[in-house]
Amino acid sequence: MTSLDKTTNRAAVYAEPGTTKIEIQELPIPQPAAGEILSIFRRQIGGHEGVGEVVAVGEGVRSVPTGSKVGIKYTADACLNCENCLIGGESSCTSAKISGYMTPGTFQQFCITSAQYATPIPDSLDLAEAAPLMCGGVSVYAGLKRSGMQIGDWVVVSGAGGGLGHLAIQYARAMGAWVVAIDAGSKEKFCRELGADEFVDFAKFDDDNSLAHHIQSVTRGGAKVALICAASGKAYSQAPHWLRFRGCVVALGIPSESVGQVVSIFQFVSLELRLIGVKTGSRLEVMECLDIAARGLVKTKLQLRKLEELESVFHEMHGGNTVGRVVLDLR
Incomplete structure (x- = not known):
């Protein structure tokens, strides 16, 4: 079915902003203006990452023909000319449009987006599998790339069985790293099947020191990178103790509680550690x-x-009851 066959756009609308209460509404199908494209989103995930097929283009669009498979990222559009954009920080563009926040997001069948900023999807990738890569996948990949990780380094992935973590295991392995996955014991089989070389059930350790000693042991002196995918303040306070000299803590998960000082400045200076934050990729x-x-x-x-299951999915995610990613099929 194409845009010519439909008269309405089924969308999930936040009924009470600030909560997860959702209403499914039938809205008019938007029409692309100059420089924009209209995509029918057959499958997507979240409000800020999705993929679909271009069904209409606005005036002046030449680079993205109808029928193309494209993705929408956390940043739906950026100026590409400010200092942040010029150094690859488009998600922090001074005039960025954030999907699902500053511009309508991807919880709808038809979505308008910038032609110059839409991402072409390789033909060999299944749309459902590509959708989570538009934010989750590129974020963990960017974190690993910017960490300075090299082939043969050890990477610790905290929250390894979740939506970000399960992708982080695979990207780290694809980039030549050895991987220690940290999560609840129930996710060990899942993480090892993804390629984790070692698995650590954090609940089996009585204190931070014993956990750190174990990780230092299995990595033969400490990891080079600690990729924090879990939204846990405790993971941030523990992570520097997992690292070797000049290791790097990569901050991805955002704890609901205040983390405060991650670790003593003395430890950072004595081991010459780094802490970097990654919002998403370029x-x-x-x-x-x-x-x-x-x-x-x-x-x-x-x-x-x-x-229609979106509200239930939100509750499952908040309860920590999801493995991997949930993808919405909007057909």
């Missing part, structure tokens, strides 16, 4: 992460769910 980084997936080195583990 246009170049998303193309690189899609290419790795298109080569079959990364596979999104997902559940396909209907738009």
Whole structure:
């Protein structure tokens, strides 16, 4: 079915902003203005990452023909000319449009987006598997790339069985790293099947020191990178103790509680550690992460769910009851 066959756009609307209460509404199908494209979103995940097929283009659009498969990222559009954009920080563009926040997001069948900022999806990638890479996948890939990780380094992934973590295991392995996965014991089989070389059930350790000693032991002196995918303040306070000299803590998960000082400045100085924050990736980084997936080195583990189930999905996520990613099928 194309845009010519439909008269309305089924969308999930936040009934009470600030909560997860959802209403499914039938809205008019928007029409693309100059420089924009209209995509029919057959499958997507979240409000700020999704993929679909271009069904209409606005005036002046030449680079993205109808029928193209494209993705929408956390940043739906950026100026590409400010200082942040010029150094690859498009998600922090001074005039960025954030999907699902500053501009209508991807919880709808038809979505308007910038033609110059939409991401082409490789033909070999399944749309459902590509959707989570538009934010989750590119974020973990960018974190690993910016960490300075090299082939043969050890990477610790905290929250390894979740939506970000399960992709982080695979990208780290594809980039030549050895991986220690940290999560609840129930996720060990899942993480090892993804390629984790070692698995650590954090609940089996009585204190931070014993956990740190174990990780230092299995990595033969400490990891080079600690990728924090879990939204846990405790993970941030523990992570520097997992690292070797000049290791790097990569901050991705955002704790609801205040983390405060991660660790003593003395430890950071004495081991010459680094702490970097990664919001998401650039246009170049998303193309690189899609290419790795298109080569079959990364596979999104997902559940396909209907738009009407979105509120239930939110509750499952908050309860920590999801494995991998949930993808919305909007057909």
